[in-house]
Amino acid sequence: MSVPALEILGVSKDFGRIIALRDVSFSVMPGEFVSILGRNGAGKTTLLNIVSGVSRPSEGKVNLFGTDPGDRENKAKLAVISHEMFLYGNLTAIENLEYYSRVYNVPDAKKRIDTVLSDVELTHRRFDLVATYSRGMTQRLTIARALLHEPSLLLLDEPFTGLDQHAIGMLIELLKKQKDMDRTILLTTHDLHTAAELSDRYVVLSKHKIIKDGYIADTTPDAIREKYFSAESQGAEA
Amino acid sequence: MMRTAISILQKDLRMEFRSKESILAMWIFSLLIFVIFNFTFEVSRLVMLEIAPGLLWVAFVFSGMFGLNQSFALEKENGNLRAMALMPVDGGEIYVGKFFSVTLIMLMFEALIFPIFIIFYDLQLSLGMFRLIPVLLAGTIGFTSLGTILSAVAVHTRNQQILLSLLLWPLVSPIIIWSVTLTGMILSGEVTEAFYPLLLRVGAFDVIFFTLSYMLFDFILED
Amino acid sequence: MRSKIDKILLIILLIAFSVSIYLIFQWVPQIKASNPAEQIAQRIFYFHVPSAWLGFLAFFVVFCASIAYLATRDRKYELISVASAEIGVLFISLVLITGPIWAKPVWGIWWTWDVRLTSSLILWLIYVAFLMLRRYLPDGSKRANLSAVVGIIGFIDVPIVYYSIRWWETQHPKAVMASSEGSLAAPMFFAFMFSLATFTLLYVYLIRKRYQLLTLEDTLNKQFKEMEIL
Ligand SMILES: Nc1ncnc2c1ncn2[C@@H]1O[C@H](COP(=O)(O)OP(=O)(O)O)[C@@H](O)[C@H]1O
Ligand SMILES: [Mg+2]
Numbered sequence: 084m085s086v087p088a089l090e091i092l093g094v095s096k097d098f099g100r101i102i103a104l105r106d107v108s109f110s111v112m113p114g115e116f117v118s119i120l121g122r123n124g125a126g127k128t129t130l131l132n133i134v135s136g137v138s139r140p141s142e143g144k145v146n147l148f149g150t151d152p153g154d155r156e157n158k159a160k161l162a163v164i165s166h167e168m169f170l171y172g173n174l175t176a177i178e179n180l181e182y183y184s185r186v187y188n189v190p191d192a193k194k195r196i197d198t199v200l201s202d203v204e205l206t207h208r209r210f211d212l213v214a215t216y217s218r219g220m221t222q223r224l225t226i227a228r229a230l231l232h233e234p235s236l237l238l239l240d241e242p243f244t245g246l247d248q249h250a251i252g253m254l255i256e257l258l259k260k261q262k263d264m265d266r267t268i269l270l271t272t273h274d275l276h277t278a279a280e281l282s283d284r285y286v287v288l289s290k291h292k293i294i295k296d297g298y299i300a301d302t303t304p305d306a307i308r309e310k311y312f313s314a315e316s317q318g319a320e321a
Numbered sequence: 322m323m324r325t326a327i328s329i330l331q332k333d334l335r336m337e338f339r340s341k342e343s344i345l346a347m348w349i350f351s352l353l354i355f356v357i358f359n360f361t362f363e364v365s366r367l368v369m370l371e372i373a374p375g376l377l378w379v380a381f382v383f384s385g386m387f388g389l390n391q392s393f394a395l396e397k398e399n400g401n402l403r404a405m406a407l408m409p410v411d412g413g414e415i416y417v418g419k420f421f422s423v424t425l426i427m428l429m430f431e432a433l434i435f436p437i438f439i440i441f442y443d444l445q446l447s448l449g450m451f452r453l454i455p456v457l458l459a460g461t462i463g464f465t466s467l468g469t470i471l472s473a474v475a476v477h478t479r480n481q482q483i484l485l486s487l488l489l490w491p492l493v494s495p496i497i498i499w500s501v502t503l504t505g506m507i508l509s510g511e512v513t514e515a516f517y518p519l520l521l522r523v524g525a526f527d528v529i530f531f532t533l534s535y536m537l538f539d540f541i542l543e544d
Numbered sequence: 545m546r547s548k549i550d551k552i553l554l555i556i557l558l559i560a561f562s563v564s565i566y567l568i569f570q571w572v573p574q575i576k577a578s579n580p581a582e583q584i585a586q587r588i589f590y591f592h593v594p595s596a597w598l599g600f601l602a603f604f605v606v607f608c609a610s611i612a613y614l615a616t617r618d619r620k621y622e623l624i625s626v627a628s629a630e631i632g633v634l635f636i637s638l639v640l641i642t643g644p645i646w647a648k649p650v651w652g653i654w655w656t657w658d659v660r661l662t663s664s665l666i667l668w669l670i671y672v673a674f675l676m677l678r679r680y681l682p683d684g685s686k687r688a689n690l691s692a693v694v695g696i697i698g699f700i701d702v703p704i705v706y707y708s709i710r711w712w713e714t715q716h717p718k719a720v721m722a723s724s725e726g727s728l729a730a731p732m733f734f735a736f737m738f739s740l741a742t743f744t745l746l747y748v749y750l751i752r753k754r755y756q757l758l759t760l761e762d763t764l765n766k767q768f769k770e771m772e773i774l
Contacts (some may be wrong), residue, residue, distance in 0.1 A: 100765035138544035139617060139685065144721070151773030160410035169398025173336045185328040186408055272349045362704055365663045467697070478680035486695065491669040495704045526704055533697060540614055540689045 086149065088113040088236065088267045089134060091300060096129050103129040105291045106143070113235075114265040118260075118278035118299075120307070121288035127271040128165070130288070131238045132320075134269065135163055135253060147236070159187065162234035164242045168225050172214030176205055176224055179213060180231060185230035188281065199227040202257060219250045230261070239270040247248035255281065275304040275312075287311050325410045329418025330425075333392065337426055344433075347360045347387050351380040351434045355441050373442050375536060378497055379419030380438070381457075384425075384430035385501035392423050392483060393476040402476065405542060412539030416469060420531070423472075425466040431457055444508065452507050452516075459523040466527060467493050470534035473541050501521050546756070555747045560742040564590070567735040573636065588646045590736055594743035595638040596664070601747060602632030603671060603699055612697030619762070622688040625695050626678065627754035629671050631747060636668045655709060662705050670698045670705075 087110035096104040104126045111117050115257035119127050133145055136152035147157045163169075165282045170179050177196065184192035203223040213221060220247050229237070239258075242253050258281055262268060272278050278285060279299050285307065288294035295311065331340065337344070358376060396402045396419075405415050468489055475485035499519055506512045568590045609625035612618070643661060645655040655661065674694050681687035 094394055098685065099687070100762060100769070101683065102393075102769050135407060137403060137542075141617075141685075155409045155411075158407060161407070163407055165400070167403055169401060169404035170399055171332065171336060171401065172399065173339055173396065174332065174394075178332075178335065182328055182332045186325050186410075188324065245722070359561070422671075470693070470697070474677065474694060477686060477690060478677070480680060484673075484677060484680055487669075487673040491666045491673065492697065492701045494666055495707065512681075529700065533700060537614075537693045537696065541694055543689060544684075544686050 085113060087111060087146075088115070088148060089269075090132070090146040091130075092144045092146070094130075094133060094140040094145060096126070096133060096138065102291055104133075107288075107291075107293055108143075109293060109296055111267060111269065113155075113267055114262075115284060116262050116268045116270070116282040118282040118285045119269060119271045119288060120278065120285055120311070121271075122277070122312070125288040126291045127288055128240055131163070131165075131240050131269060131271065134236075135161060135238055145277055154290045157236075159232070160234055161238065162229035162232070163238045163240070164226055165240035166244055167227060168221055170213050170221065170224060173212060175212055176209045176216075176227075177201065178211075179224070180228060183228055183231055187233050189269075195231060199230050202230070203227045203253065218245050219247050222246055222249055225252070226257065228295050230257070235266055236264055237268045239268065239272075239285070241271055243272060243274060274297045275307055279304040279307075322413060323417065325408060326414045326418035326421070329415065329424045331396075332452045333419070333422030334394065334425065337422075338514065341513065343391070344430075347384050347430055348433050350387070351384055351430070352437055354380045354383065359441075364375060369442065370509065371505075373444075374436075374501045375435075375440050375506055378460070378501050380434050381427070381431050381461070381499065381530045384434065385427045385461070385464050385468060386482075386486065386489075388423055388430065389465070389472040389489075390482050392426075392469075393472045394481065396473075397423075397476045397481075400541070402473075403539060406544075413535040415542065416473075416535050416538035419473070420465060420469045420534075423469050424462060427461050427465055432459065449507060449510060449512065452512065453504065455520060456500060456503045456507065456523075459520060459527055460496055460503075462527045463496035463500070463523060463530060464493050466531040466534055467496075470538060470541065473516070473538070496526060545751055550749070550752060553745070553752070556713075557745055560738075560745060561589050562737075562753060563640070564742045567738055572731050572735045585646045585649045588642050590739045592639060592646065592738070594740045595635045595642065597740060598743050599632045599636040599639060599667070600702075600746050601744070602628045602635065602751075603667075603702065606632065606671075606674070606695045607699035607750070609691035610699075613692045614679040617688075618684070619688070619711075620759075622692070623758040623762075624751070625692065625752050627758060629695070630739050630754060631750050633668065633671045635747075636664060637669070639664055640668060659706075666719055667702060668704050670701065674698055 089111040089143075091107055091109055094104055094107045095102075107126075107130065119130065121127050133140050134147065136147070136154070136158060139153075145152050145189065147154075148160065150157060156255055171182075174182070177200075179200070180196045181192065183189075184196060189195050197206070200209055203226055205220060205224055205227065208216070208220065213224065216224065222242075226242070237258075242254060246254065255277065258268065258270075262281070268282075270278065270282060282299055284296070284298055286293055287307075289311065340408075355376065364372070393402075396405065406412075408415065438444070471488045471492070472485050475481045475488060478484050500523065503516065503519055503523070506516055568587050572587070605628040606625045609621045609628065613621035613625065640764075643664070647656070648654050674691060677694060678687060678691050681690065
């Protein structure tokens with residue numbers, strides 16, 4: 084029995100008067116791919132922020148690789164992909180990636196930058212300012228940036244929004260590759276089919292609490308939708 | 322050790338020089354300050370010389386505000402502030418990077434503004450003017466060390482520019498007052514024995530503000 | 545228990561203020577001044593200076609509570625710092641109002657850019673900015689962090705502000721309590737100290753009340769949320 088990569092122990096978070104999470108507990112094994120499902124405002128983003136160490140829980144504790152999420156070693160091992168680009172429009176793709184590879188101390192940066200750029204099929208636009216990119220291209224570059232330092236923990240907060248069908252396919256392929264490399268991955272998404280295709284486990288957050296923690300193999304996307312996301316389930320889960 | 326700070330500095334300078342029009346705009350703006358001042362107050366040359374140091378610092382500080390607002394708007398824009406919070410370094414190091422970029426850019430503006438000032442107010446260049454260099458450095462560092470952290474605070478609000486002014490002006494007023502006094506001594510050629518102690522005092526407060534901001538910056542990045 | 549302490553405090557305050565007013569307007573002897581308006585105006589000093597003291601005390605509490613917040617992340621300290629900043633701004637406002645009321649008959653002007661006046665104004669501006677910042681931010685730990693940072697930097701700046709403006713000449717009276725021989729007149733000193741103590745007590749009462757109100761708001765909001773959830 085190996086130790087969990089991530090342990091979330093009784094975490095609550097409030098923003099002053101707003102409650103975002105209440106008494107959330109679960110753990111994730113190394114190499115596991117967990118989807119966090121839930122409606123808007125359920126607390127998914129807040130949970131990922133706590134795992135990434137950007138946000139502190141109001142109550143409870145988080146162990147990431149055995150230590151506090153805010154630790155430098157942990158931050159160096161982790162990547163976040165969300166609707167925020169984390170890129171500078173006034174720099175080219177190359178310049179952005181060079182900047183981050185220095186910050187994350189990426190070894191053999193030149194080669195690594197070439198690799199991630201070709202992974203997201205942006206090599207031909209690498210000398211263009213990011214401001215001239217389309218929404219989808221920017222998101223692809225965001226993904227390239229996140230994978231630059233080969234993070235062992237990936238936090239994906241609705242990474243498919245704003246992507247076209249082709250880019251979604253590309254991201255899914257990339258994530259499968261990451262999964263094969265035994266990366267630990269947390270994903271929040273509305274797309275139950277993609278979640279089912281990629282993940283081993285799913286956690287359903289509703290009204291800031293975990294109401295289900297189960298294995299994808301035991302269910303189907305439609306069953307999950309039926310049970311937790313249909314109109315009737317609103318009353319049932321309460 | 323300061324790898325991240327240097328990367329941030331490089332990136333900021335690169336972007337700054339890429340938008341040359343904004344440097345030009347800032348330069349013309351400071352020119353306007355002198356022109357408008359001349360229109361609104363018709364004063365004799367003697368009075369003019371007395372207020373010149375204050376005017377010079379008004380131009381400097383406006384260019385500094387401009388740089389501060391831009392510097393952090395840039396970080397806020399695409400969530401880069403969060404990216405900074407995620408970086409595997411101390412918040413203090415990020416502060417150092419931003420501080421140096423903001424300071425260098427402000428000093429560059431000062432270097433551009435000062436010649437116009439000399440010409441407009443027909444000041445005689447003398448060897449004693451070299452003493453302006455430590456004064457400008459000390460005053461600027463005081464302004465930017467507080468400005469950098471307060472700008473990072475203000476950028477979280479909807480009304481970033483107003484709020485930065487509200488926060489920064491009163492807090493930085495001592496540094497500005499002293500810098501104006503010191504500049505006045507040099508421009509009028511009346512450098513008294515009070516000069517160096519006062520300069521030293523500005524330097525001491527620079528150190529206080531810088532250290533304090535360095536220690537507190539982590540809390541600004543955190544949610 | 546809490547409300548009992550408050551009640552006792554309130555009663556003491558009422559008595560103390562009555563005594564203060566008697567001391568200030570009846571008991572203390574007239575100062576020696578050529579201008580009769582000045583003799584009356586001088587009594588404003590017993591409100592003016594304690595207000596200023598209270599402002600400083602309040603901002604010192606903001607400073608301490610801000611540090612405590614960053615060390616513990618306990619919302620309690622955030623609320624204390626807000627409550628104290630509000631009271632501080634209120635009393636520095638009183639300083640800025642009572643000052644000119646005194647200055648007009650004595651100096652013949654409402655306002656002058658003098659050391660104490662300017663630095664009090666800057667002090668006021670610093671903490672108004674602190675409160676404005678909070679207005680502009682949504683409730684949450686981010687706001688708590690940011691305002692704690694400003695609460696710390698702001699207070700460190702206070703002595704620097706006073707120090708810097710001292711470079712200008714001052715007109716502000718240094719020892720209003722000095723009698724004609726230059727020594728402190730005993731009755732004046734007593735009345736002043738009494739007023740100071742009364743104002744300090746007022747601060748204690750006000751911050752307790754304001755803090756209670758803020759926690760009450762929190763509790764109420766949490767309960768509404770709870771009802772939504774359950
Ligand atoms: N920084 C914040 N300040 C105040 N409230 C917040 C903040 N972030 C999130 N919230 C609130 O917390 C709750 C959970 O938000 P979030 O985690 O973003 O949900 P999700 O990602 O599942 O849509 C929401 O009610 C949201 O309004
Ligand atoms: Mg979200």
